Amino acid sequence: MLTDLTITAAAGALRRGDFTARELTQAHVDAVAALNPRLNAFITVTSERALEQAEAADAALAAGEAGVLAGIPLAIKDLFCTAGVRTTAGSRILEHFVPPYESSVTANLLRDGAVFLGKANLDEFAMGSSNMTSAFGRVENPWKRVGDAEAMLVPGGSSGGSAAAVAARLVMGATGTDTGGSIRQPAAFCGLAGIKPTYGRCSRWGVVAFASSLDQPGPFARTVGDCALLLGSMAGFDAKDSTSVDLAVPDFAAACRRGVAGLRIGVPREYRADAMPEAMERLWRQGLQWLRDAGAAIVDVSLPHTKYGLxxxxxxxxxxxxxxLARYDGVRFGRREDGHDLTELYERTRAAGFGAEVQRRIMIGTYVLSAGYYDAYYLRAQKVRALILRDFTEAFGQVDALLTPTAPTAAFAQGEKMDDPIAMYLNDVFTVPASMAGVPAMSVPGGLDAQGLPLGLQVIGRPYDEETVFAVSQVIEDAAGFSAMPAIRAGVAA
Amino acid sequence: MSLDPATVRRIAKLARIRVEAGDVGRLQGELNDILGWIETLSEVDVSGVAPLTGGAQIVLRLRADEVTDGGMAEAVLANAPDRVGAFFTVPKVVE
Incomplete structure (x- = not known):
């Protein structure tokens, strides 16, 4: 089926003329129509625009001028501004916001001929690990526990709609953003590859801001090689982002073929969580063995400040x-609630426009920055952040990459962990440290747990060394031979 | 450091979020749980450590101080919830 192809295979087939971009997009448009009402992976579907883009891709292919992603159907996390297409950030406060401009990352993808099927659901303002905080409803993970077709699992978050859409074969790849794990954790929960590149590798311009020193765009796909193709398009210097790094974009796809012979892979001892399920523990050991078998040396390392990361x-x-989020004031754009004076307008607008988790985080942030508490909380946290980076810097003096679990568990059911914000936050215990240090990290599916749910392994690399991350991830992908598919997917009766 | 109801109301005021009287207690509990949990950082020895503000390897660039963009009032105003001509509107601020 067209919807089961990898991006790499589809790009080759389009160039050979095995099928047209229009046919490929139509197959995915049909899949979205069939399954999105159930999965709720998209907040906004742009089928007509997608078919027009596909026809433009066919013309470019015929003229021999096609970009690397010509005709490839993608989902765009609804945190990226898309010119003329509503961009909500999963929030009521932006329910009717139509950006007059295109984010740099999506502009890069369009330059290379990609087709956008729509805007993917997410936790509100990317704050969450389950996609349950979206103002546009929960997303169903297309994977099911063996023998339990009823339980609705979360796709992870915050990029939950992106992950669900790729897993269910509604699209071939998707953009996400990762602030503390928002690409890697949903990739793990949905059996996908997903990479958070080094902070600064992809432009943040036109991405609705959550935590600017941490936010980083990155791709999801069903294979490591497809992620390499997507990241190669998304990445690159952008003068409009003051923290964009002015480095050439390497050939990530070529890096996937490097292998790991002679590499040193670190195992951080602090990542052995007390309550880690046996299947996760076993997969981690298996992953290390795969790398050993491929010629890497496994080295124990220590990241002593791991437990302070969260x-x-x-x-x-x-x-x-x-x-x-101070910019959402009901005056210049977004929702407005009227008030007698300006303060009341602000307060009513923000109370009505933001959901509970967003309000909680704004208030925590306001408190830790307020007079009298700034040094005790915020300044101290920045110092601990420096120590977390130092841990990684010292580890990378001994090893070329690290291998860890991506998340402590497989996908959990909708409604679980909802009463206790901290239990939800603990999902990100293994992904947050790499975010704090700004280093690249990728989740790659390694196998299934006893309930038939995917588990991910995380490969963490040195700053700007995504190439090694891809090389290691590819070896794991090849060894794992992960071929399981979710219960709900295009072409399978739901 | 535990927040009392008055502090919760003060934070909400600073954050410009209206909190109904009946919600203060719930918020107080949630915020205190989170603050109690992040309290673990107080056990880290940070003496002599310089704070890290952002991406580790980033050196912010300078550019010439010149106008590079502009002249797009319509695009800027396009999403305004209320406008008069080329202006955003707000409730009367000065009596």
Whole structure:
């Protein structure tokens, strides 16, 4: 089926003329129509626009001028501004916001001929690990526990709609953003590959801001090689983002073929969580064995400040969010609730426009930045952040990459962990440290647990060394031979 | 450091989020749980450590201080919830 192809295979087939971009897009448009009402992976579907883009791709292919992603159907996380297409950030406050401009990352994808099927659901303002905080409804994970077709699992978050859409074969790839794990954790929960590149590798311009010193766009796909193709298009210097890095974009696809012979792979001992399920523990050991078999040396390392990562994150990210989200004031764009005076207008607008989790985080951020508490909370957190980076810097003096689990567990059911914000936050215990350090990290599916749900392994690399991350991830993908498919997917009766 | 109801109301005021009287207690509990949890950072020895503000390897660039963009009032105003001509509107601020 066309919807089961990888991007790499489809790009080759389009060039050979095995099928047209229009046919490929139509197959995915049909899949979206059939399954999105159930999965709710998209907030906004742009089928007509997608078919027009597909026809333009066919013309470019015929003329021999096609970009690397010509005719490839993608989902765009609804955090990327798309010119003329509603961009909500999963929030009521932006329910009717239509950006007059295109984000740099999506502009790069369009330059290379990609087709956008729509805007993918997400936790509100990317704050969440389950996609349950979206103002546009929950997303169903297309994977099911063996023998339990009833239980609705979460796709992870915050890029939950992106992950569900790729897993269910509604699209071939998707963009996400990762602030503390928002690409890697949903990739793990949905059996996908997903990479958060080094902070600065992809432009943040036109991406609705959550925590600016952490936010980083990246791709999802069903294979490591497809992620390499997508990241190669998305990445690149952008003068409009002051933290964009002015480095050439390497050939990530070529890096996937490097292998790991002679590499040193670190195992951080602090990532052995007390309550890690046996299947996760076993997969981690298996992953290390795969790398050993491929010629890598496995080395024990220590990242002593790991256990402070989450607490540091839950000071730094809300602090930055409280500042970034100050712009939603009911005056210049977005929802407005009337008030007798300006303050009342602000307060009513923000109370009505933001959901509970966003309000909580704005208030935590406001508090840790407020007079008298700034040093005790925010400044201290920034110092601990420096220590977390130092841990990674010292580890990368001994090893070329690290291998860890992506998340402590497989996907959980909708409604679980909802009463206790901290239980939800603990999902990100293994992904947050790499975010705090700004280093690249990828989740790659390694196998299934006893309930038939995918588990992910995380490969963490040195700053700007996504190439090694891809090389290691590809070896894991090849060894794992992960071929399981979700219960709900295009072409399978739901 | 535990928040009392008055502090919760003060934070909400600073954040410009209206909190109904009946919600203060719930918010107080949630915020205190989170603050109690992040309290673990107080056990880290950070003496002599310089704070890290952002991406580790980033050196912010300078550019010439010149106008590079503009002249797009319509695009800027396109999403305004209320406008008069080329202006955003707000409730009367000065009596």
């Amino acid at each position: 607490a540091t994150y839950y000071i730094v990210a809300p602090a930055e969010a409280s500042s970034n």
